[in-house]
Amino acid sequence: KAGVTQTPRYLIKTRGQQVTLSCSPISGHRSVSWYQQTPGQGLQFLFEYFSETQRNKGNFPGRFSGRQFSNSRSEMNVSTLELGDSALYLCASSIKPGDTDTQYFGPGTRLTVL
């Protein structure tokens, strides 16, 4: 069974640009969560989608947005990039929200903002 896939794996952008990251969950998983991982802050929750609806949202500015499609694939978008947005963005999927028994993380997208 294929795992959680994230594309692209690496991305370099400049300040002010926008970026879209993609996450394809494990087949049958309908919940997708996004996290930002940085050395100083650890994993910070961005948002969670289930059945195309955002169920939870973390404390990030409105420049961070996301959506989920009918096939459960999810995208997150960051507009007007700042240097501080450089991080590893992790996606996790599970059958339903908060279901850690079925939750798997993807390899992440490493975003570097110059």
Next chain:
Amino acid sequence: AQSVSQHNHHVILSEAASLELGCNYSYGGTVNLFWYVQYPGQHLQLLLKYFSGDPLVKGIKGFEAEFIKSKFSFNLRKPSVQWSDTAEYFCAVNSAGGYQKVTFGTGTKLQVIP
């Protein structure tokens, strides 16, 4: 809102030494507690979890954690570490019941010296 504190950011141990990583959480209600591990270059994965029952939880690879409700703590322990335990360890919490997002700590990097 719930929060998690991991006070040790970087721990260096020699092989066969005993390990204890601290984790304290802040939340007034009933919680589920987790430890995740991220080996170098690998995906984040669940190490062990506590939902209810015996407060001493055993996980994979000889790890265990003890939930002490009065101290709001869920420390991770291993009697004798191996070089292969070198990784970053994250404590996490979510509120029990329903579809609740998981809040992660900032992580502890463990380096085991052969």
